[in-house]
Amino acid sequence: xxxxxxxxxxxxxxxxxxxxxxxxxxxxxxxxxxxxxxxxxxxxxxxxxxxxxxxxxxxxxxxxxxxxxxxxxxxxxxxxxxxxxxxxxxxxxxxxxxxxxxxxxxxxxxxxxxxxxxxxxxxxxxxxxxxxxxxxxxxxxxxxxxxxxxxxxxxxxxxxxxxxxxxxxxxxxxxxxxxxxxxxxxxxxxxxxxxxxxxxxxxxxxxxxxxxxxxxxxxxxxxxxxxxxxxxxxxxxxxxxxxxxxxxxxxxxxxxxxxxxxxxxxxxxxxxxxxxxxxxxxxxxxxxxxxxxxxxxxxxxxxxxxxxxxxxxxxxxxxxxxxxxxxxxxxxxxxxxxxxx
Amino acid sequence: xxxxxxxxxxxxxxxxxxxxxxxxxxxxxxxxxxxxxxxxxxxxxxxxxxxxxxxxxxxxxxxxxxxxxxxxxxxxxxxxxxxxxxxxxxxxxxxxxxxxxxxxxxxxxxxxxxxxxxxxxxxxxxxxxxxxxxxxxxxxxxxxxxxxxxxxxxxxxxxxxxxxxxxxxxxxxxxxxxxxxxxxxxxxxxxxxxxxxxxxxxxxxxxxxxxxxxxxxxxxxxxxxxxxxxxxxxxxxxxxxxxxxxxxxxxxxxxxxxxxxxxxxxxxxxxxxxxxxxxxxxxxxxxxxxxxxxxxxxxxxxxxxxxxxxxxxxxxxxxxxxxxxxxxxxxxxxxxxxxxx
Numbered sequence: 001x002x003x004x005x006x007x008x009x010x011x012x013x014x015x016x017x018x019x020x021x022x023x024x025x026x027x028x029x030x031x032x033x034x035x036x037x038x039x040x041x042x043x044x045x046x047x048x049x050x051x052x053x054x055x056x057x058x059x060x061x062x063x064x065x066x067x068x069x070x071x072x073x074x075x076x077x078x079x080x081x082x083x084x085x086x087x088x089x090x091x092x093x094x095x096x097x098x099x100x101x102x103x104x105x106x107x108x109x110x111x112x113x114x115x116x117x118x119x120x121x122x123x124x125x126x127x128x129x130x131x132x133x134x135x136x137x138x139x140x141x142x143x144x145x146x147x148x149x150x151x152x153x154x155x156x157x158x159x160x161x162x163x164x165x166x167x168x169x170x171x172x173x174x175x176x177x178x179x180x181x182x183x184x185x186x187x188x189x190x191x192x193x194x195x196x197x198x199x200x201x202x203x204x205x206x207x208x209x210x211x212x213x214x215x216x217x218x219x220x221x222x223x224x225x226x227x228x229x230x231x232x233x234x235x236x237x238x239x240x241x242x243x244x245x246x247x248x249x250x251x252x253x254x255x256x257x258x259x260x261x262x263x264x265x266x267x268x269x270x271x272x273x274x275x276x277x278x279x280x281x282x283x284x285x286x287x288x289x290x291x292x293x294x295x296x297x298x299x300x301x302x303x304x305x306x307x308x309x310x311x312x313x314x315x316x317x318x319x320x321x322x323x324x325x326x327x328x329x330x331x332x333x334x335x336x337x338x339x340x341x
Numbered sequence: 342x343x344x345x346x347x348x349x350x351x352x353x354x355x356x357x358x359x360x361x362x363x364x365x366x367x368x369x370x371x372x373x374x375x376x377x378x379x380x381x382x383x384x385x386x387x388x389x390x391x392x393x394x395x396x397x398x399x400x401x402x403x404x405x406x407x408x409x410x411x412x413x414x415x416x417x418x419x420x421x422x423x424x425x426x427x428x429x430x431x432x433x434x435x436x437x438x439x440x441x442x443x444x445x446x447x448x449x450x451x452x453x454x455x456x457x458x459x460x461x462x463x464x465x466x467x468x469x470x471x472x473x474x475x476x477x478x479x480x481x482x483x484x485x486x487x488x489x490x491x492x493x494x495x496x497x498x499x500x501x502x503x504x505x506x507x508x509x510x511x512x513x514x515x516x517x518x519x520x521x522x523x524x525x526x527x528x529x530x531x532x533x534x535x536x537x538x539x540x541x542x543x544x545x546x547x548x549x550x551x552x553x554x555x556x557x558x559x560x561x562x563x564x565x566x567x568x569x570x571x572x573x574x575x576x577x578x579x580x581x582x583x584x585x586x587x588x589x590x591x592x593x594x595x596x597x598x599x600x601x602x603x604x605x606x607x608x609x610x611x612x613x614x615x616x617x618x619x620x621x622x623x624x625x626x627x628x629x630x631x632x633x634x635x636x637x638x639x640x641x642x643x644x645x646x647x648x649x650x651x652x653x654x655x656x657x658x659x660x661x662x663x664x665x666x667x668x669x670x671x672x673x674x675x676x677x678x679x680x681x682x
Contacts, residue, residue: 131590143524146524146531146532147532181579183484183487183574183575183578183579183582190487190575191487191488191575217579217582217586218578218579218580218581218582218583218584218585218586219582219583219585219586219589220586221583221586222583222586222587222589222590223586223590233524234524234531234532234576235575235576235579237524237559238522238524238558238559238576238579238580238583239559239579239580239583240559241524241558241559241560242559242560242562242563242579242580242583242584242587243559243583243587244559244560245558245559245560245561245562245563245564246563246583246584246587246588246591247587248560248563249472249563249564250587250591250619253619254619257612257615257616257619258612260615263611264611264612264615266608266611267607267608267609267610267611267612268608268612269608270604270605270607270608270611271598271599271605271608271609271612274598274601274605275598278591278594278595278598
């Protein structure tokens with residue numbers, strides 16, 4: 001397997017991402033293509049002695065976090081590392097793309113240079129939150145689509161289910177439990193979008209093709225009542241970032257408490273292992289990346305502030321996405337995801 | 342001051358709410374009207390020796406949590422304790438209503454029997470989250486209005502500001518910092534609703550009547566970057582319940598860790614005071630209730646599972662809302678909150 005990595009445009013820079021590539025190649029036995037500033041990448045790869053395993057593609061132009069997502073369409077940045085990586089994937093030079101660059105540009109570039117799966121209306125970002133045990137909770141969509149139709153949400157539910165079942169939980173027999181993010185459990189709750197999506201998801205459940213458990217509320221997500229949480233990109237993003245913020249708050253507060261006095265330092269030492277486990281449960285580095293699910297080849301978006309460890313984990317996820325054959329599964333079941341009007 | 346309390350229809354029942362009324366009367370030196378099942382209320386009031394301070398209005402019919410919000414309009418439940426309480430307030434028999442009953446029914450009953458402030462398009466639920474120090478963070482709206490217009494959000498911003506400034510922070514000189522809940526900080530982020538609201542809020546900021554600090558994301562809310570967070574009722578509710586769920590998760594996990602072994606029990610004892618402080622920071626009981634802001638008389642909604650302590654705190658908030666003269670302040674400034682079409 002060969003993973004294509006866009007090494008440019010993230011917060012921590014090309015060298016840090018390249019280190020993640022090296023760790024992944026060593027740990028998972030894959031090959032890689034490192035796309036970016038060759039002058040910076042080459043010495044790091046040489047030092048690791050991985051010239052035969054990591055191909056370097058020179059593309060020093062890059063999309064910044066501040067760039068509009070449309071810069072990848074034309075002009076100088078249509079030659080950026082991100083676009084080069086997408087084109088390599090589209091040309092069959094590798095099995096997946098991983099990038100920690102600008103999210104909007106990633107979506108635009110993937111849609112334009114690779115295209116969506118035929119019949120899929122919108123690609124969605126679907127990160128896994130390390131909550132509730134049992135492999136975590138998938139939240140789909142988390143910001144790729146601020147305005148959604150009920151059909152999009154139905155498609156998110158199916159795509160999220162295939163991903164969780166065959167790439168995250170390794171082909172379990174059971175259908176993942178799908179919940180619809182809403183503001184109450186009754187079927188009439190929410191806006192027209194949630195009300196209509198509820199009906200579509202119920203029909204799919206009755207057909208036995210989805211395991212729809214109904215509406216779920218933000219307060220239930222941390223307890224893992226669903227494996228896949230379906231949401232429009234706006235409220236999904238609000239939910240995700242609120243989870244993230246609370247995780248960060250608790251990490252900070254625990255640290256502050258443990259260093260507050262000699263007594264709390266000693267107490268903290270006695271609880272260290274368990275408290276670290278709790279912190280780890282909310283550490284987004286553990287999870288790595290999010291697939292841009294619905295694109296016709298595997299594209300993974302790692303957090304903009306990803307370090308080498310996070311990037312390595314995003315690569316691991318992309319490997320499992322390829323091995324789980326997620327795109328074929330979605331393609332073969334596309335008829336279930338169409339809503340006739 | 343006299344606070345009218347609907348003692349019926351909450352999860353913990355009439356006796357528990359009545360105990361909260363008694364605590365509030367003793368602690369805050371107010372009078373009260375307890376509306377509900379007189380046969381249950383009277384002995385509790387008599388035992389406390391507060392017959393002269395707490396008037397009892399017999400209204401044993403009540404709205405359940407499962408009832409549709411429209412039951413208060415006609416039929417048997419238009420004679421329920423909740424409606425009786427609203428009518429007493431409307432008739433000037435007290436200064437505020439506090440209820441822990443059905444949220445939807447509370448909004449419908451308040452709108453119907455008391456009415457909104459003239460010029461206010463929608464009433465909003467605005468709980469204070471015990472986050473970020475500095476008196477907490479107000480989240481407005483949290484579920485009263487799933488579909489909003491930019492004008493509603495502008496009005497929420499003003500109403501939330503008056504409430505925070507004059508009832509929560511006791512008339513501070515500074516304008517509270519108002520943030521718009523969004524999925525990124527740039528002005529073009531979000532749906533059309535957020536984009537348009539951003540413009541209105543910016544105009545108000547430039548006029549010096551609001552302190553609009555821009556878009557804020559879920560991850561920033563726990564750190565208190567804004568005093569007032571403006572949201573449509575859907576995403577506001579998602580945010581609130583996600584905060585609530587994460588608070589609950591951490592409380593449970595800390596407890597589990599502290600009882601895991603003898604070693605962690607000892608460590609837990611040494612950290613007890615600080616960890617309890619952390620738990621308290623996320624304990625919604627500390628805050629009590631949420632004003633139904635925009636109604637022309639003070640109506641407070643306490644959590645459905647409120648105990649006596651929570652109910653007492655909701656009463657305290659309603660007292661400060663009355664003393665802060667919030668409704669007069671909104672009424673006098675209504676022209677700033679109108680959007681010409």
